[in-house]
Amino acid sequence: MLLYYLRTFLPWLLLAVVSGWNDQAGAAAGLAAAVVLLALDLRKGSRLDALILEASALVFMALLTALAFADPHSVLMNYGASMAIGWLALTAWGTVLAGRPFTEGVGRRNVTDEIAATDLFKSITTVIAVVWAISFTVIAVVLAFVQHAAPDNTALLVAAKVAGFAVPIVFTARYPEIAQKRYFARHGIDREAVR
Template sequence: MRGLLGFAPWILYAIIATGDEWRWGAITGLVIALVLVVVDRRAGRAWDEMVIESSAAVFFACLTVLSLIDPHSFLTPYGPALVNVWLAGTAWGSLAIRRPFTLGIARTMAPKEVWDTPGFYRVNAVITTVWASAFTVAAVSLTFVLAAAPHATAVVIAIKVITFAAPAVFTARYPKVVQARARRAAAAGTAADK
């Protein structure tokens, strides 16, 4: 659950920002992201546990500046798509450098003896890939919907909810599935040795 708190700036931005007024959403996202980073660092969290929060701070700092300098930018209606472009870039980038953004979060919930195992890395690479894919699908879908029907609020909300809920559910379930498979394989191996 703690890992999902890192998405608070993004969620609050989505709630507050509208197509006509994104400044308050950007400022709120920036403030919440900075608070999360400061609180987490003071609590001793490592930077790799705060990839989403740190990414949010950078994104919302840039968006705040843009929204204040040019409040009627042509990008204004594409705020929801921009969020997902940035998140997709963060997730794909973390995979490209072989540091899936979920790795640091997972280390806070897993025993230290598994942190450096190939299986632990692989599970987090798969989970991060699912998030990256969802962000990419959301970015593309939202761009098209916002360009074609900028006031299709129900469709925009549905895209946001589905592309967040699906990877969140996968994140909660996938490690359990992998652990169950490993236990069955171990049990089968033990039975074969007898």
């Protein structure tokens, strides 16, 4: 699971790291990574609903790269980190509001079609998507504040990003098991019989 998230967020990580040196290079590196990762996933036959974050990264990186080269001194470039996470928040909230949380497609990679069709699966993936959306929103707001008030405080920027991603990653890893236990207990289902 951790490798999935590292791979999925590689364009965003490259953007963050390389932009510390040069905004144009950071945006271009993020865009290149987004193009390559999406192309590899499509080539290996991944379902489109499992690639929402990857497609969203591609669109954001393309827009940011265009801005970075068209107007490299734009005040918006001072808020690259908060804009990036804000974009992820909009993506996550959009999928939740559309009734197709991005986590549903990701979760389908690890379950059968029968399990993916259950209300329990849909409930779990929706809750996880909401947690990610909340986390992205909080990180974006915190980063915008830090980038405005203390833009050179790299330690605080990094700490906000790490905490903001650690919480939903840990939640995503643990919540399905917890939700299944509650569901089975509430319905009197023997978990061993289901396996």
